[in-house]
Amino acid sequence: MIKFLDLKKINEPYQFAFQEKLNLVLANGWYILGNEVKEFETNFAKYCGADYCIGVGNGFDALVLIFKAYLQLGKLQKGDEVIVPANTYIASILAIMQVDLIPILVEPKLETYNICPDLISEKITSKTKAILAVHLYGQLAEMDTINGIAKQNNLLVIEDAAQSHGAIKNQKSGIDNQKSAIAYSFYPGKNLGALGDGGAITTNDSELAKVILSLRNYGSEVKYQNEYIGVNSRLDELQAAFLNVKLPQLDAENKRRIAIARRYLSEIKNDKIILPFWDFSENHVFHLFVIRTENRNELQQFLLENGIQTMIHYPIPPHQQKAFSEWNHSSFPITEKIHKEVLSLPISPVLTMEEVDSIIEILNKY
Numbered sequence: 001m002i003k004f005l006d007l008k009k010i011n012e013p014y015q016f017a018f019q020e021k022l023n024l025v026l027a028n029g030w031y032i033l034g035n036e037v038k039e040f041e042t043n044f045a046k047y048c049g050a051d052y053c054i055g056v057g058n059g060f061d062a063l064v065l066i067f068k069a070y071l072q073l074g075k076l077q078k079g080d081e082v083i084v085p086a087n088t089y090i091a092s093i094l095a096i097m098q099v100d101l102i103p104i105l106v107e108p109k110l111e112t113y114n115i116c117p118d119l120i121s122e123k124i125t126s127k128t129k130a131i132l133a134v135h136l137y138g139q140l141a142e143m144d145t146i147n148g149i150a151k152q153n154n155l156l157v158i159e160d161a162a163q164s165h166g167a168i169k170n171q172k173s174g175i176d177n178q179k180s181a182i183a184y185s186f187y188p189g190k191n192l193g194a195l196g197d198g199g200a201i202t203t204n205d206s207e208l209a210k211v212i213l214s215l216r217n218y219g220s221e222v223k224y225q226n227e228y229i230g231v232n233s234r235l236d237e238l239q240a241a242f243l244n245v246k247l248p249q250l251d252a253e254n255k256r257r258i259a260i261a262r263r264y265l266s267e268i269k270n271d272k273i274i275l276p277f278w279d280f281s282e283n284h285v286f287h288l289f290v291i292r293t294e295n296r297n298e299l300q301q302f303l304l305e306n307g308i309q310t311m312i313h314y315p316i317p318p319h320q321q322k323a324f325s326e327w328n329h330s331s332f333p334i335t336e337k338i339h340k341e342v343l344s345l346p347i348s349p350v351l352t353m354e355e356v357d358s359i360i361e362i363l364n365k366y
Contacts, residue, residue, distance in 0.1 A: 002346055002355050004309040007188055009350045011195065014245050021241035033217070033234055036241040043247055049169055050202035052209035055235025056216050059162040059185020062199040063095035065233065066158050066181045069211040071099060072228055075156060080129040085115040087335040088134045090318050092160050096132065104128065105319060107334045111277040113137060113290065117145040130156040135164035138191065138287035139278070159183065163287040165192040166254045181208060186243060191257070191287050192250050194239040253349035257286040260347050260356055264289055267360045288313055292341040299366060300343055306362045311344045
C-alpha cells in the first residue's frame with residue numbers, strides 16, 4: 001500500500017537529532033518560551049525574510065492573534081468585514097468569527113483554487129477592512145493584485161500560509177511592510193511539521209509584533225503585569241526544538257515535492273482527470289497535489305483497490321457546514337464544484353520515484 005502520507009518515515013531521518021534536542025531541553029529544565037523558541041523565531045524570521053517571528057500554539061491561534069492585535073491597535077473594530085476565500089479550510093473562517101469580525105466569502109478561481117482577485121472588488125463595502133488571503137495547497141494567491149486592491153481601498157492584508165512554508169521567501173515585498181502579517185501552522189502533516197501542534201506569525205510591523213508577543217502570553221510582556229486581555233498560546237519549547245532540527249531541510253524537501261509534481265503534471269495522461277494549474281514559477285511548494293474528476297468517489301475507490309491511499313481536501317465546503325447554518329442556502333457554484341471533485345494524491349519528500357511510477361501508471365489506466 002502506498003500511504004497518502006507516511007509521517008513516521010518523514011521523521012525517521014531526524015530521530016537522533018530529536019533525541020539530542022529532547023535531552024538538551026531536559027537538561028536545561030526550561031520548558032516554556034526558552035532558548036529553543038527564541039532560536040526558532042530567529043531562524044524562521046530569517047528564512048522567511050521577515051523582521052519578526054512570534055511562535056504560537058497552532059496555526060489557528062496565529063490567525064486569531066493577528067486579528068486580536070489589529071483590534072487592540074484600533075486598525076480593526078468588532079463587526080468589520082474580512083474578505084476570505086469561500087473554499088478555504090474552515091479554520092480560516094473560524095478565526096475571523098472568533099474575534100467578532102464578519103467573514104465575507106469570495107469564490108476562488110477554478111484553475112488555481114485560490115481566491116479570485118477580480119471578485120474581491122465586488123464584495124468590498126464601507127465595512128470591509130481586511131482581506132485574508134489563503135495560499136491553498138501550497139500555491140501562493142495572486143498577492144500583487146490583491147495587495148493592489150488592498151492599497152486602493154485602504155485594507156489590511158493577512159495571509160494564511162498554513163500550507164505554503166517556503167513559498168514566501170521575502171516579506172519585504174508586502175504592500176508597504178506595515179500592513180501585512182502571515183500565519184503559519186506546524187501541524188505534523190505540513191511541509192514543515194512538528195511532532196504536535198505549533199504555529200507562528202511573521203511580520204515586518206514592529207508595533208504589531210510587540211502586541212502579538214504580549215497577547216500570546218496572557219497579555220503580559222513583563223511577568224505579572226498584564227497590559228492586554230491576552231490568551232495562552234505559546235509555541236512549545238520541545239516542538240520549537242524539533243522544528244529547529246527540520247527547518248534546514250525544508251528547501252530540499254520542497255524541491256522533492258516539486259520534482260514529484262513535475263512528473264505528475266507531465267506524465268498523467270487521462271482525459272477523465274483534470275490536473276492542477278501551475279505556471280512552473282517558485283510560487284508553489286505542493287503541500288498537496290490536488291486533481292479533479294467528475295467521478296471522485298469512484299476514482300478514489302479504484303486507487304485504493306490498486307494499493308494507493310488518497311485524501312479529499314475538503315469534502316464539504318464551509319458554507320454547507322452545519323456550524324454555518326446561516327449560509328447553508330447560499331450558492332457558491334465554483335466552490336461547490338471544487339469540493340465535489342477534488343482528490344489529493346500522495347506527495348511527500350519520502351515518496352519514492354518507483355511509487356510515483358506506480359501512481360502514474362494506475363491513474364493512466366483508470
